[in-house]
Amino acid sequence: MFTIKRINVEAGENTIILNSTDAYEMGLRSMDRVKVSSKKHSITAIVELSDTLLKPKEIGLLHTAFISLKEKEGSSVEVVPAPRPTSIDYIKKKMNNFELTYDEILRIIKDIVNKNLSDIELSAYVSAVYTRGMSIRETKDLTLAMIETGDTIDFDYEKIFDFHSIGGVPGNKVTLLIVPIVAATGLIIPKTSSRAISSPCGTADIFEVLANVSFTAEEIKHLAEKVGGTIAWGGGVNIAPADDIIIRAEYPLAIDPYSQVIASVMAKKKAAGVNRLVLDIPVGPHTKVESIDLAKKYSRDFITIGDELGMRVKCAITYGGQPVGRAVGPALEACEALAALENKKVPNSVLEKSIGLAGMILEMAEVPPGKGREKAKDILCSGKALDKLKEIIDAQGGNPDVSSESVQVGKYSQDVTSDRDGYVDSINNKSIIKVARTAGAPKIKGAGIMIHKKKGMKVDTDEPIYTVYADNKLKLEEAVKIGNRLRPILIEGMLLETIASTDKLIMYD
Secondary structure, eight states, X not given: OEEEEEEOOOOSSOEEEEEHHHHHHHTOOTTOEEEEEOSSOEEEEEEEEESXXXXXXXXEEEHHHHHHHTOOTTOEEEEEEEOOOTHHHHHHHHHTTOOOOHHHHHHHHHHHHTTOSOHHHHHHHHHHHHHHOOOHHHHHHHHHHHHHTSOOXXXXXXXXXXXXXXXXXXXXXXXXXXXXXXXXXXXXXXEEEOOOSSSSOOHHHHHTTTXXXXXXHHHHHHHHHHHSEEEEEGGGTTSSTHHHHHXXXXXXXXXXXXXXXXXXXXXXXXXXXXXXXXXXXXXXXXXXXXXXXXXXXHHHHHHHHHHHHTXXXXXXXXXXXXXXXXXXXXXXXXXXXXXXXXXXXXXXXHHHHHHHHHHHHHHTTTSOTTOHHHHHHHHHHHTHHHHHHHHHHHHTTSOTTOOTTTSOOOSEEEEEEOSSSEEEEEEOHHHHHHHHHHTTTTTSTTOEEEEOOOTTOEEOTTOEEEEEEESSHHHHHHHHHHHHHHOSEEEEOSOOOOOOOOSSOOOOO
Protein backbone atom coordinates (compact mmCIF):
# COMPACT_ATOMS: atom_id res chain seq x y z
CA MET A 1 0.00 0.00 0.00
CA PHE A 2 1.08 3.56 -0.73
CA THR A 3 0.35 6.83 1.10
CA ILE A 4 -1.06 9.74 -0.93
CA LYS A 5 0.93 12.94 -1.12
CA ARG A 6 -0.70 15.80 -3.01
CA ILE A 7 1.51 17.59 -5.55
CA ASN A 8 0.03 21.00 -6.40
CA VAL A 9 1.08 21.00 -10.04
CA GLU A 10 -1.41 21.21 -12.91
CA ALA A 11 -1.43 18.43 -15.48
CA GLY A 12 -3.92 17.78 -18.24
CA GLU A 13 -3.80 14.01 -17.78
CA ASN A 14 -3.87 11.80 -14.67
CA THR A 15 -0.21 11.81 -13.59
CA ILE A 16 1.35 10.28 -10.49
CA ILE A 17 4.92 10.29 -9.16
CA LEU A 18 6.66 7.30 -7.57
CA ASN A 19 9.94 7.01 -5.79
CA SER A 20 12.46 5.43 -8.16
CA THR A 21 13.10 2.52 -5.75
CA ASP A 22 9.41 1.58 -5.69
CA ALA A 23 9.16 1.92 -9.48
CA TYR A 24 12.19 -0.33 -9.99
CA GLU A 25 10.72 -3.02 -7.74
CA MET A 26 7.44 -2.91 -9.69
CA GLY A 27 9.20 -2.95 -13.07
CA LEU A 28 7.92 0.51 -13.98
CA ARG A 29 9.51 3.24 -16.05
CA SER A 30 8.59 6.83 -16.78
CA MET A 31 5.42 7.11 -18.94
CA ASP A 32 4.20 3.60 -17.96
CA ARG A 33 0.64 3.19 -16.64
CA VAL A 34 -0.56 2.16 -13.21
CA LYS A 35 -3.96 1.58 -11.65
CA VAL A 36 -4.37 3.49 -8.39
CA SER A 37 -7.19 2.11 -6.22
CA SER A 38 -8.77 3.05 -2.89
CA LYS A 39 -11.73 1.30 -1.28
CA LYS A 40 -14.18 3.49 -3.24
CA HIS A 41 -12.42 4.79 -6.34
CA SER A 42 -9.74 3.97 -8.89
CA ILE A 43 -7.97 5.73 -11.76
CA THR A 44 -5.48 4.82 -14.44
CA ALA A 45 -2.51 7.18 -14.37
CA ILE A 46 0.78 7.93 -16.10
CA VAL A 47 3.96 7.37 -14.09
CA GLU A 48 6.74 9.86 -13.48
CA LEU A 49 9.72 9.17 -11.21
CA SER A 50 11.53 11.13 -8.49
CA ASP A 51 14.17 10.40 -5.85
CA THR A 52 13.67 13.71 -4.02
CA LEU A 53 9.96 14.51 -3.90
CA LEU A 54 8.82 11.22 -2.36
CA LYS A 55 9.91 8.67 0.16
CA PRO A 56 9.50 4.96 -0.57
CA LYS A 57 5.84 3.87 -0.35
CA GLU A 58 4.60 7.39 -1.00
CA ILE A 59 2.66 8.24 -4.17
CA GLY A 60 2.50 11.80 -5.42
CA LEU A 61 -0.76 12.75 -7.11
CA LEU A 62 -0.64 15.79 -9.39
CA HIS A 63 -3.71 18.05 -9.31
CA THR A 64 -5.79 16.28 -11.98
CA ALA A 65 -5.12 12.81 -10.58
CA PHE A 66 -5.83 13.96 -7.03
CA ILE A 67 -9.20 15.41 -8.07
CA SER A 68 -10.04 12.32 -10.14
CA LEU A 69 -9.28 9.85 -7.33
CA LYS A 70 -11.40 11.78 -4.79
CA GLU A 71 -9.34 10.73 -1.77
CA LYS A 72 -7.68 12.78 0.98
CA GLU A 73 -3.96 13.36 1.37
CA GLY A 74 -2.52 10.70 3.67
CA SER A 75 -5.00 8.03 2.57
CA SER A 76 -3.75 4.58 1.60
CA VAL A 77 -4.06 3.26 -1.95
CA GLU A 78 -3.00 0.22 -3.90
CA VAL A 79 -0.78 0.71 -6.97
CA VAL A 80 -0.40 -1.98 -9.64
CA PRO A 81 0.95 -1.87 -13.21
CA ALA A 82 -1.69 -1.33 -15.90
CA PRO A 83 -1.60 -1.93 -19.66
CA ARG A 84 -1.31 1.01 -22.01
CA PRO A 85 -4.58 2.12 -23.63
CA THR A 86 -5.54 0.36 -26.87
CA SER A 87 -6.40 3.79 -28.25
CA ILE A 88 -2.67 4.39 -28.77
CA ASP A 89 -2.72 1.64 -31.42
CA TYR A 90 -5.66 3.36 -33.11
CA ILE A 91 -3.82 6.68 -33.11
CA LYS A 92 -0.87 4.96 -34.81
CA LYS A 93 -3.32 3.45 -37.30
CA LYS A 94 -4.51 6.95 -38.24
CA MET A 95 -0.89 8.16 -38.41
CA ASN A 96 -0.35 5.42 -41.00
CA ASN A 97 -3.28 6.84 -43.00
CA PHE A 98 -5.86 4.12 -42.38
CA GLU A 99 -9.54 4.83 -41.69
CA LEU A 100 -10.78 4.25 -38.16
CA THR A 101 -14.00 2.46 -37.22
CA TYR A 102 -16.59 4.03 -34.94
CA ASP A 103 -15.51 1.79 -32.04
CA GLU A 104 -11.86 2.82 -32.50
CA ILE A 105 -12.76 6.51 -32.60
CA LEU A 106 -15.00 6.11 -29.54
CA ARG A 107 -12.16 4.42 -27.64
CA ILE A 108 -9.81 7.31 -28.43
CA ILE A 109 -12.37 9.91 -27.33
CA LYS A 110 -13.19 7.99 -24.13
CA ASP A 111 -9.49 7.82 -23.22
CA ILE A 112 -9.16 11.56 -23.92
CA VAL A 113 -12.13 12.37 -21.68
CA ASN A 114 -10.93 10.01 -18.93
CA LYS A 115 -7.45 11.61 -19.13
CA ASN A 116 -5.82 8.29 -19.93
CA LEU A 117 -3.59 9.74 -22.65
CA SER A 118 -0.40 11.67 -22.01
CA ASP A 119 0.13 15.09 -23.56
CA ILE A 120 2.49 13.46 -26.09
CA GLU A 121 -0.12 10.89 -27.10
CA LEU A 122 -2.84 13.53 -27.31
CA SER A 123 -0.59 15.67 -29.52
CA ALA A 124 0.01 12.63 -31.71
CA TYR A 125 -3.74 12.22 -32.17
CA VAL A 126 -4.21 15.89 -33.10
CA SER A 127 -1.24 15.76 -35.49
CA ALA A 128 -2.52 12.56 -37.13
CA VAL A 129 -5.97 14.05 -37.77
CA TYR A 130 -4.33 17.25 -39.03
CA THR A 131 -1.94 15.55 -41.47
CA ARG A 132 -3.99 12.51 -42.52
CA GLY A 133 -7.49 13.91 -42.31
CA MET A 134 -10.73 11.97 -41.88
CA SER A 135 -13.40 10.82 -44.29
CA ILE A 136 -16.90 12.24 -43.97
CA ARG A 137 -17.95 8.96 -42.33
CA GLU A 138 -15.11 9.19 -39.80
CA THR A 139 -16.03 12.82 -39.12
CA LYS A 140 -19.64 11.84 -38.44
CA ASP A 141 -18.46 9.03 -36.13
CA LEU A 142 -16.11 11.43 -34.35
CA THR A 143 -19.04 13.81 -33.82
CA LEU A 144 -21.21 11.01 -32.39
CA ALA A 145 -18.38 9.82 -30.12
CA MET A 146 -17.90 13.33 -28.73
CA ILE A 147 -21.64 13.58 -28.02
CA GLU A 148 -21.77 10.15 -26.38
CA THR A 149 -18.96 10.90 -23.94
CA GLY A 150 -20.66 13.96 -22.42
CA ASP A 151 -23.93 15.37 -21.16
CA THR A 152 -26.80 16.53 -23.34
CA ILE A 153 -29.53 19.15 -22.94
CA ASP A 154 -33.11 18.38 -23.91
CA PHE A 155 -35.37 21.39 -24.35
CA ASP A 156 -39.15 21.28 -24.26
CA TYR A 157 -39.33 23.28 -27.47
CA GLU A 158 -39.56 22.12 -31.08
CA LYS A 159 -36.99 24.55 -32.47
CA ILE A 160 -33.73 25.50 -30.76
CA PHE A 161 -31.48 27.94 -32.62
CA ASP A 162 -27.79 28.76 -32.52
CA PHE A 163 -25.00 30.56 -34.33
CA HIS A 164 -21.33 29.68 -34.57
CA SER A 165 -18.28 31.11 -36.32
CA ILE A 166 -15.44 28.75 -37.13
CA GLY A 167 -13.08 31.65 -36.41
CA GLY A 168 -9.81 32.73 -37.93
CA VAL A 169 -10.59 36.45 -38.22
CA PRO A 170 -9.84 38.73 -35.24
CA GLY A 171 -12.41 41.11 -33.80
CA ASN A 172 -15.38 38.83 -34.51
CA LYS A 173 -17.55 39.96 -31.59
CA VAL A 174 -20.82 39.60 -33.51
CA THR A 175 -22.25 36.91 -31.19
CA LEU A 176 -22.88 39.63 -28.59
CA LEU A 177 -25.28 41.25 -31.08
CA ILE A 178 -26.74 38.15 -32.73
CA VAL A 179 -27.85 36.33 -29.55
CA PRO A 180 -29.89 39.25 -28.10
CA ILE A 181 -31.40 40.09 -31.52
CA VAL A 182 -32.64 36.51 -31.91
CA ALA A 183 -33.71 36.12 -28.27
CA ALA A 184 -35.64 39.41 -28.43
CA THR A 185 -38.04 37.77 -30.93
CA GLY A 186 -38.96 35.05 -28.43
CA LEU A 187 -36.75 32.33 -29.93
CA ILE A 188 -34.49 30.11 -27.79
CA ILE A 189 -30.75 30.43 -28.52
CA PRO A 190 -28.54 28.67 -25.92
CA LYS A 191 -25.20 29.87 -27.26
CA THR A 192 -22.21 27.93 -25.95
CA SER A 193 -18.89 29.38 -27.03
CA SER A 194 -15.24 28.44 -26.89
CA ARG A 195 -12.30 30.30 -25.49
CA ALA A 196 -9.46 31.34 -27.77
CA ILE A 197 -7.49 28.64 -29.56
CA SER A 198 -5.19 30.70 -31.75
CA SER A 199 -6.99 34.07 -31.66
CA PRO A 200 -6.79 36.99 -29.19
CA CYS A 201 -10.12 35.90 -27.70
CA GLY A 202 -13.09 33.62 -28.14
CA THR A 203 -16.67 34.70 -27.54
CA ALA A 204 -16.54 33.26 -24.02
CA ASP A 205 -13.48 35.42 -23.28
CA ILE A 206 -15.34 38.54 -24.46
CA PHE A 207 -18.58 37.90 -22.59
CA GLU A 208 -16.69 37.01 -19.42
CA VAL A 209 -15.84 40.73 -19.24
CA LEU A 210 -19.57 41.37 -18.70
CA ALA A 211 -20.87 38.31 -16.84
CA ASN A 212 -20.19 34.79 -15.61
CA VAL A 213 -19.89 32.23 -18.43
CA SER A 214 -19.39 28.98 -16.49
CA PHE A 215 -22.59 27.00 -15.96
CA THR A 216 -23.81 23.42 -15.77
CA ALA A 217 -25.93 21.95 -18.54
CA GLU A 218 -29.04 22.29 -16.38
CA GLU A 219 -28.23 25.93 -15.61
CA ILE A 220 -27.81 26.71 -19.32
CA LYS A 221 -31.20 25.13 -20.02
CA HIS A 222 -32.81 27.14 -17.22
CA LEU A 223 -31.21 30.42 -18.32
CA ALA A 224 -32.16 29.94 -21.98
CA GLU A 225 -35.76 29.12 -21.12
CA LYS A 226 -35.94 32.04 -18.70
CA VAL A 227 -34.50 34.87 -20.83
CA GLY A 228 -34.39 33.30 -24.30
CA GLY A 229 -30.63 33.24 -24.71
CA THR A 230 -27.29 32.50 -23.07
CA ILE A 231 -23.67 33.19 -23.91
CA ALA A 232 -21.82 30.50 -21.97
CA TRP A 233 -18.43 28.82 -22.09
CA GLY A 234 -18.79 25.34 -23.58
CA GLY A 235 -15.83 24.12 -21.53
CA GLY A 236 -17.66 24.93 -18.32
CA VAL A 237 -20.15 22.12 -18.91
CA ASN A 238 -19.74 18.45 -19.63
CA ILE A 239 -21.08 18.86 -23.18
CA ALA A 240 -18.67 17.17 -25.62
CA PRO A 241 -15.92 17.44 -22.96
CA ALA A 242 -13.27 16.01 -25.29
CA ASP A 243 -13.31 19.26 -27.25
CA ASP A 244 -11.65 21.48 -24.66
CA ILE A 245 -9.07 18.81 -23.87
CA ILE A 246 -8.23 18.53 -27.57
CA ILE A 247 -8.08 22.34 -27.85
CA ARG A 248 -5.40 22.28 -25.13
CA ALA A 249 -3.24 20.13 -27.43
CA GLU A 250 -4.03 22.20 -30.53
CA TYR A 251 -3.15 25.48 -28.84
CA PRO A 252 0.68 25.18 -28.69
CA LEU A 253 0.73 23.78 -32.23
CA ALA A 254 -1.60 26.57 -33.48
CA ILE A 255 -3.49 24.06 -35.62
CA ASP A 256 -7.18 23.29 -36.07
CA PRO A 257 -7.59 19.98 -38.00
CA TYR A 258 -10.36 20.17 -40.61
CA SER A 259 -12.38 17.17 -39.42
CA GLN A 260 -11.90 18.11 -35.77
CA VAL A 261 -13.32 21.60 -36.46
CA ILE A 262 -16.49 20.11 -37.94
CA ALA A 263 -16.89 17.43 -35.25
CA SER A 264 -16.25 19.87 -32.39
CA VAL A 265 -18.83 22.38 -33.60
CA MET A 266 -21.53 19.87 -34.49
CA ALA A 267 -21.06 17.75 -31.36
CA LYS A 268 -21.41 20.71 -29.03
CA LYS A 269 -24.44 22.07 -30.88
CA LYS A 270 -26.25 18.73 -31.06
CA ALA A 271 -25.47 17.95 -27.42
CA ALA A 272 -26.84 21.39 -26.44
CA GLY A 273 -30.18 20.52 -28.03
CA VAL A 274 -29.73 22.74 -31.11
CA ASN A 275 -31.59 21.75 -34.30
CA ARG A 276 -31.38 25.01 -36.30
CA LEU A 277 -27.83 26.31 -36.86
CA VAL A 278 -26.26 29.18 -38.82
CA LEU A 279 -22.52 28.89 -39.40
CA ASP A 280 -20.17 31.76 -40.22
CA ILE A 281 -17.16 30.79 -42.35
CA PRO A 282 -14.83 33.82 -42.71
CA VAL A 283 -12.61 33.71 -45.80
CA GLY A 284 -9.51 35.71 -46.56
CA PRO A 285 -5.71 35.73 -46.53
CA HIS A 286 -4.12 34.92 -43.17
CA THR A 287 -7.33 33.32 -41.84
CA LYS A 288 -8.26 29.73 -41.02
CA VAL A 289 -10.05 29.45 -44.40
CA GLU A 290 -8.04 31.22 -47.08
CA SER A 291 -10.04 30.27 -50.20
CA ILE A 292 -13.66 30.22 -51.34
CA ASP A 293 -13.20 26.62 -52.49
CA LEU A 294 -12.23 25.51 -48.99
CA ALA A 295 -15.14 27.50 -47.52
CA LYS A 296 -17.56 25.74 -49.88
CA LYS A 297 -16.09 22.38 -48.87
CA TYR A 298 -16.61 23.23 -45.19
CA SER A 299 -20.18 24.29 -46.00
CA ARG A 300 -21.02 21.05 -47.80
CA ASP A 301 -19.54 18.90 -45.04
CA PHE A 302 -21.20 20.84 -42.21
CA ILE A 303 -24.56 20.51 -43.96
CA THR A 304 -23.98 16.78 -44.62
CA ILE A 305 -23.11 16.10 -40.97
CA GLY A 306 -26.07 18.23 -39.91
CA ASP A 307 -28.41 16.12 -42.05
CA GLU A 308 -27.01 12.97 -40.43
CA LEU A 309 -27.71 14.42 -36.98
CA GLY A 310 -31.19 15.72 -37.80
CA MET A 311 -30.11 19.39 -37.78
CA ARG A 312 -30.92 22.10 -40.31
CA VAL A 313 -27.71 23.95 -41.13
CA LYS A 314 -27.15 27.16 -43.12
CA CYS A 315 -23.64 28.38 -43.88
CA ALA A 316 -22.61 31.98 -44.56
CA ILE A 317 -19.28 32.54 -46.30
CA THR A 318 -18.20 35.96 -45.05
CA TYR A 319 -15.38 38.40 -45.77
CA GLY A 320 -12.39 37.79 -43.53
CA GLY A 321 -9.71 39.83 -45.26
CA GLN A 322 -9.30 42.10 -42.24
CA PRO A 323 -10.56 42.24 -38.64
CA VAL A 324 -14.29 42.69 -38.00
CA GLY A 325 -14.65 46.19 -36.58
CA ARG A 326 -11.67 47.91 -35.01
CA ALA A 327 -11.40 46.36 -31.55
CA VAL A 328 -9.36 43.19 -30.94
CA GLY A 329 -9.17 41.79 -27.40
CA PRO A 330 -11.81 40.82 -24.78
CA ALA A 331 -12.60 44.16 -23.10
CA LEU A 332 -12.09 46.22 -26.24
CA GLU A 333 -14.46 43.96 -28.19
CA ALA A 334 -17.03 44.03 -25.38
CA CYS A 335 -16.95 47.85 -25.59
CA GLU A 336 -17.44 47.84 -29.36
CA ALA A 337 -20.31 45.33 -29.18
CA LEU A 338 -22.07 47.36 -26.48
CA ALA A 339 -21.58 50.55 -28.50
CA ALA A 340 -23.26 48.89 -31.49
CA LEU A 341 -26.22 47.83 -29.33
CA GLU A 342 -26.39 51.37 -27.91
CA ASN A 343 -26.73 52.65 -31.50
CA LYS A 344 -23.48 54.58 -31.26
CA LYS A 345 -21.22 54.97 -34.27
CA VAL A 346 -19.30 51.74 -34.88
CA PRO A 347 -17.67 50.22 -37.97
CA ASN A 348 -20.17 49.03 -40.59
CA SER A 349 -18.51 45.60 -40.68
CA VAL A 350 -19.79 44.87 -37.14
CA LEU A 351 -23.33 45.98 -37.93
CA GLU A 352 -23.63 44.42 -41.39
CA LYS A 353 -22.26 41.05 -40.35
CA SER A 354 -24.36 40.87 -37.17
CA ILE A 355 -27.59 41.91 -38.88
CA GLY A 356 -27.03 39.62 -41.86
CA LEU A 357 -26.32 36.52 -39.78
CA ALA A 358 -29.10 37.24 -37.27
CA GLY A 359 -31.45 37.65 -40.24
CA MET A 360 -30.52 34.19 -41.50
CA ILE A 361 -31.47 32.71 -38.14
CA LEU A 362 -34.80 34.56 -38.09
CA GLU A 363 -35.59 33.18 -41.55
CA MET A 364 -35.07 29.67 -40.18
CA ALA A 365 -37.95 30.45 -37.84
CA GLU A 366 -41.04 32.16 -39.23
CA VAL A 367 -39.73 35.35 -40.86
CA PRO A 368 -40.42 35.27 -44.63
CA PRO A 369 -37.40 34.67 -46.89
CA GLY A 370 -35.57 37.91 -47.65
CA LYS A 371 -37.10 39.72 -44.68
CA GLY A 372 -34.79 38.46 -41.92
CA ARG A 373 -32.16 41.16 -42.28
CA GLU A 374 -34.77 43.93 -42.11
CA LYS A 375 -36.32 42.37 -39.01
CA ALA A 376 -32.91 42.01 -37.32
CA LYS A 377 -32.04 45.65 -38.08
CA ASP A 378 -35.34 46.86 -36.60
CA ILE A 379 -34.70 44.94 -33.37
CA LEU A 380 -31.17 46.36 -33.11
CA CYS A 381 -32.14 49.97 -33.87
CA SER A 382 -35.16 49.91 -31.54
CA GLY A 383 -33.02 49.12 -28.50
CA LYS A 384 -34.76 45.77 -27.93
CA ALA A 385 -31.50 43.88 -28.52
CA LEU A 386 -29.68 46.01 -25.92
CA ASP A 387 -32.46 45.40 -23.41
CA LYS A 388 -32.27 41.67 -24.07
CA LEU A 389 -28.47 41.58 -23.69
CA LYS A 390 -28.75 43.39 -20.34
CA GLU A 391 -31.35 40.80 -19.31
CA ILE A 392 -28.93 38.01 -20.25
CA ILE A 393 -26.05 39.75 -18.40
CA ASP A 394 -28.24 40.08 -15.30
CA ALA A 395 -29.33 36.42 -15.46
CA GLN A 396 -25.68 35.35 -15.75
CA GLY A 397 -24.61 37.32 -12.70
CA GLY A 398 -23.24 40.46 -14.33
CA ASN A 399 -24.08 44.14 -13.95
CA PRO A 400 -27.02 44.97 -16.25
CA ASP A 401 -26.19 48.69 -16.03
CA VAL A 402 -22.89 48.18 -17.85
CA SER A 403 -22.23 50.41 -20.85
CA SER A 404 -19.62 50.79 -23.57
CA GLU A 405 -18.05 53.62 -21.55
CA SER A 406 -17.85 51.74 -18.24
CA VAL A 407 -15.87 48.69 -19.39
CA GLN A 408 -12.26 48.87 -18.21
CA VAL A 409 -9.53 48.32 -20.81
CA GLY A 410 -5.76 48.01 -20.28
CA LYS A 411 -4.37 50.87 -18.19
CA TYR A 412 -1.25 51.18 -20.36
CA SER A 413 -1.45 52.04 -24.04
CA GLN A 414 0.77 53.20 -26.88
CA ASP A 415 -0.02 54.47 -30.36
CA VAL A 416 1.82 53.01 -33.33
CA THR A 417 2.12 55.62 -36.07
CA SER A 418 2.72 55.57 -39.81
CA ASP A 419 6.18 56.35 -41.16
CA ARG A 420 4.78 57.63 -44.46
CA ASP A 421 1.85 59.21 -46.25
CA GLY A 422 -0.32 56.77 -48.14
CA TYR A 423 -3.22 54.34 -47.91
CA VAL A 424 -3.76 51.09 -46.02
CA ASP A 425 -2.96 48.43 -48.59
CA SER A 426 -3.61 45.37 -46.42
CA ILE A 427 -4.02 44.11 -42.86
CA ASN A 428 -2.42 40.83 -41.85
CA ASN A 429 -4.85 39.04 -39.51
CA LYS A 430 -2.23 36.66 -38.16
CA SER A 431 0.12 39.52 -37.30
CA ILE A 432 -2.69 41.45 -35.58
CA ILE A 433 -3.37 38.31 -33.53
CA LYS A 434 0.31 37.95 -32.56
CA VAL A 435 0.51 41.56 -31.38
CA ALA A 436 -2.70 41.28 -29.34
CA ARG A 437 -1.63 38.00 -27.75
CA THR A 438 1.80 39.42 -26.93
CA ALA A 439 0.02 42.26 -25.13
CA GLY A 440 -1.67 39.64 -22.94
CA ALA A 441 -4.97 38.77 -24.63
CA PRO A 442 -7.05 36.75 -23.96
CA LYS A 443 -5.89 35.97 -20.42
CA ILE A 444 -5.54 39.66 -19.60
CA LYS A 445 -9.01 40.95 -20.45
CA GLY A 446 -7.99 44.57 -21.00
CA ALA A 447 -5.18 43.74 -23.43
CA GLY A 448 -5.49 44.04 -27.19
CA ILE A 449 -5.43 46.41 -30.15
CA MET A 450 -7.66 49.23 -31.33
CA ILE A 451 -7.25 49.66 -35.10
CA HIS A 452 -7.61 53.24 -36.35
CA LYS A 453 -6.98 52.73 -40.05
CA LYS A 454 -8.47 49.91 -42.12
CA LYS A 455 -8.01 48.81 -45.71
CA GLY A 456 -8.25 51.63 -48.26
CA MET A 457 -8.15 54.46 -45.71
CA LYS A 458 -5.82 57.44 -46.16
CA VAL A 459 -2.95 57.80 -43.66
CA ASP A 460 -0.61 60.73 -43.01
CA THR A 461 2.94 60.51 -41.70
CA ASP A 462 3.01 60.20 -37.87
CA GLU A 463 -0.73 59.51 -37.75
CA PRO A 464 -1.74 56.63 -35.40
CA ILE A 465 -2.68 53.47 -37.28
CA TYR A 466 -3.38 51.34 -34.18
CA THR A 467 -3.10 51.50 -30.40
CA VAL A 468 -1.84 48.65 -28.23
CA TYR A 469 -3.37 48.14 -24.76
CA ALA A 470 -1.85 46.13 -21.90
CA ASP A 471 -2.02 45.86 -18.12
CA ASN A 472 1.72 46.17 -17.57
CA LYS A 473 4.48 48.14 -19.24
CA LEU A 474 6.65 45.15 -20.12
CA LYS A 475 3.83 43.43 -22.05
CA LEU A 476 3.08 46.71 -23.79
CA GLU A 477 6.71 47.19 -24.85
CA GLU A 478 6.94 43.61 -26.13
CA ALA A 479 3.73 43.96 -28.15
CA VAL A 480 4.83 47.24 -29.72
CA LYS A 481 8.19 45.68 -30.68
CA ILE A 482 6.43 42.70 -32.27
CA GLY A 483 4.15 45.10 -34.14
CA ASN A 484 7.07 47.16 -35.41
CA ARG A 485 8.72 43.99 -36.68
CA LEU A 486 5.64 42.36 -38.25
CA ARG A 487 4.02 45.56 -39.58
CA PRO A 488 0.48 44.13 -39.45
CA ILE A 489 -0.98 47.18 -41.23
CA LEU A 490 0.80 47.83 -44.52
CA ILE A 491 0.84 51.44 -45.77
CA GLU A 492 1.58 52.14 -49.43
CA GLY A 493 1.86 55.50 -51.17
CA MET A 494 0.13 56.14 -54.47
CA LEU A 495 3.56 56.50 -56.08
CA LEU A 496 5.11 53.04 -55.82
CA GLU A 497 8.33 53.54 -57.78
CA THR A 498 10.06 56.05 -60.07
CA ILE A 499 12.00 55.10 -63.18
CA ALA A 500 13.88 57.75 -65.16
CA SER A 501 16.25 57.92 -68.09
CA THR A 502 19.96 58.39 -67.34
CA ASP A 503 21.85 61.62 -67.95
CA LYS A 504 24.23 59.83 -70.35
CA LEU A 505 23.55 60.58 -73.99
CA ILE A 506 23.42 57.66 -76.36
CA MET A 507 24.93 58.44 -79.77
CA TYR A 508 23.77 56.62 -82.89
CA ASP A 509 25.67 56.43 -86.15
